Amino acid sequence: MLAGGLAVGAAAALVGVRELLASSPETGSQLTPEQFGAKGDGQTNDTAAFGALSAAINAAGGGSIALRKGAVYVVGGQSQPDDPKPSGYTFLPVDVLKLRGCRGAVVLQGNGATLRAMPGYRFGTFGRDGRPTRNKLPFYGPEAAAAYRAMIDVEGCSGTVLIENLTLDGNIGRARLGGGWGDAGTQLPGCGLVFRNNSGRWRVVNVRAFQHPLDGIMVDDPGTPQTPASGSGTTGCDFYENGRQAMSIVGGIGHYFEDTKFRRTRRNTAVVSPPGAGVDLEAEGGKLVRGTRFLRCEMTDNAGPALLHGGGKVSDITLTECRLVGTTTWSYYSSGAKDVRFVRTVLVGAVTNLQGGPQGELFDHCLLTNDPAEAPRGTTPYSPSGFIIPDGVKGVRIIGGEIRQAAAAGGANANYDQMLLDGVTIRATRGEIALYGRFQGACRFVEQGGRILALPGGAAGTRDAGHATAAWTLTRNGKTTQYPATCTRCPPAKG
Structure with a gap:
């Protein structure tokens, strides 16, 4: 049912792109x-x-709008207000392409062109003399400097918006850097794309956004309980090597992202700010983030978590056939998101702070592993003490799929007799694993170069991993043995 729902969502998104194209003005009226x-x-x-x-x-x-094929447009600018206190800026950023309040369709055909931030722009904190200032954080004083708020800023549009075939280069490596601003890092404007309070559907297709001092893309659309699903989102995009996030969503209902990469945040960039996630779902300003869908997306090799719930009211999130890789920290970290589902998704590196409960996380036919072979070349999955699931609390469900221990270290993962594992394969190819939970369906335990330290009922001289309500198998030294359920009427799961 979950996968079917995503298929319907994918079809709707594609239809939405066709509608956007059909509703665009005639080529002759292009600007x-x-x-x-x-x-x-x-x-x-x-x-x-x-x-x-x-x-x-x-x-x-x-x-x-049509950009010229292969053109490189230098953008960005800074003005010095007479009094920096009202704006907070000693060097005030300019708008570049700002679409505001459009009721009709807007189509931007990039034709492979590039928007590149001007070299030498100031970013951070500076005095009026143009010299960098250094202040102890948190700092919110009127010394800010930025060159653009967003290269493309779409706000309050009720008509459809299509942006396609374009490169947005933040050029932060050639900026003049000042001190930090905000609670940590340098949290000043500087995104590739920003979408704010749009009731119309927007779509970004085949766009690259990189080397921006803040985010590749930020979404701050309407997010009330009455807001209909927007269907807005991205197709075939790549957001990488940005300073804070590949993508931040701070408000919005029913956004849909497909075949998009969110990667290498805070890698190879001159400005870094926390949390450094691939995708950060963090509802702000009283808004909701709900009904977000990802299909065939990648969130890989970010300095922060691949997927982060940074806070706020976030719920009903589904990732299907995606790939999440945590190399310096978690592949998934939650601060309380509800109804988060991973379907046929690969998660490399440990997942943590799972919420459980009646609206707990679901891993449906997924691979969860710390196997270095599944990580980008030259990187190692984040797996402290060999953990894959440090906190598998009651309400977390793993249905089908595989948990593969492949780190040299090993440790006890999860909590006794709590999270549900249904028809799951637990495989140890290196190191050791002790995975505790409540086992049902035909679970398989496979030693294939590593050791499994805990089994249902403490079978085969191991620790007790928890109750098994159905027969299960152990493969050890090439021999597979079937074991009966530990109980037919098991007590309620603990927790």
Whole structure:
């Protein structure tokens, strides 16, 4: 049923893209940055042209934009207010392409062009003399500097928006860096794309956003209990090597992301801010994040968790056929998200802080492992003391699939007789594993180079892993032995 629901969602998303294309203005009415003075030569600053282009689209309530094939548009700018206190900035950022309040369809055809932040922009804290300042964090004083809030900023649009075939280069490696701002790191504006309070459906297709000082993409759409599912999201995008997150969602209902990569946050970037996740679901401002779907997405090799619930009211999250890899920290970390489902998904590196309970996490035919062979070349899955699931509390369900211990170290994972394992294969190819829980269905325990330290009922001279309500098998030294259930009327699971 879960997979079927995702299939329906995928079809709806594709139909949505077709509708967006069909509703776009005729090619003859397309606007180009060049019509407003842009050069697109990789040298001239074209920000003013994009500002005028934005104003024309907003005045018309929608329209079609075409960038020149292969063009490189340099964007971003900074002005110095006479008094930095009202704005908080000593160097104030400019808008680049800001779409606001469009009721009609907007289509941006990138045609493989690049928007690149201007070299030498100031980011961080600076004095009015242009020199960096250093302040003890947390710091929120009027010394901020940034060059752009977002290269593409879509706000309050009730019409559909399609953005496709484009590269957004934050160029942070060529910025002049000041001190930190905020509670940690440098939490100032500087995203590839931002979507705020849009009731219309938007879609981003085949877009790369990298080297931005904040996020590759931020979503802050309506998020009330009455908000309908938006169907907005991304297809075939790549958000990588950004300073804080590949993607932050702080509000929104029913967003849908497919075939998109969220990777290498805080890697190879001059500015880093926590939490450094691939995807951070963190509802803010009283909003909800609910009904988010990921299909065939990758969240890999980020400095922070691959998938993070950073806080707020987050629920009904489904990942299908995705890949999550935690290398320096967890592949999944929750701060209380409800009804989170992983379906036919690979999770490499430990998952932690699982919530359990009536709306606990579900792993449906997934692979959970610390196997280095499943991680990007040159990296090691995060698996402290060999843990894969440190805290498998009651309400966590693992149905089918495999838990594979492949780290040299080993440890006791999870809690006795609590999380449910139904028809799961527990395999040790290296090191040791003691996985505790409540076992039902035909579970399989396989030693294939490693050792299994706990089995249902303490069979074969091991620790007691918990009750088994059905027969199960142990494969040891190449021989498979079937064991009966430890009880037919087992007591309620503990916890």
